[in-house]
Amino acid sequence: MVRSLLDYCVSVWVPYKKGDIEVLEKVQKKATKFIPEIRHLPYRDRLKLCKLPTLHYRQVRGDMIEMYKILTGKYDADVKPMVTRVYGSTTRGNVLKLDKGRAKYDLRKGG
Secondary structure: OHHHHHOOOOOOOOOOOHHHHHHHHHHHHHHHOOOHHHOOOOHHHHHHHHOOOOHHHHHHHHHHHHHHHHHOOOOOOOOOOOOOEOOOOOOOOOOOOEOOOOOOOOHHHOO
16 A cells, blocks of 8 residues: 555656665565564565565566557557657567667757
């Protein structure tokens, strides 16, 4: 029940700062210590026994699900973000391959 509150709108608000991630992960660590039989085990082992994924895993999985929805047209075309696909790639892969593009570091220079 607690994790559903923590993960609410995580696809919009992604905790990327180390402090924010640690605070969220600390809640799950504390919740797993409430089970007396596994309280003494390390955190990773408690997660395995409770069959819980880490915060990082949940974030990556959520990002992959959102990207799949965007690429397969599950969102309205007016609101979906601009994503460029790579067509005719000579390497192995799949039909959902994306173009990384290049970042502009000189945005302040003007035109």
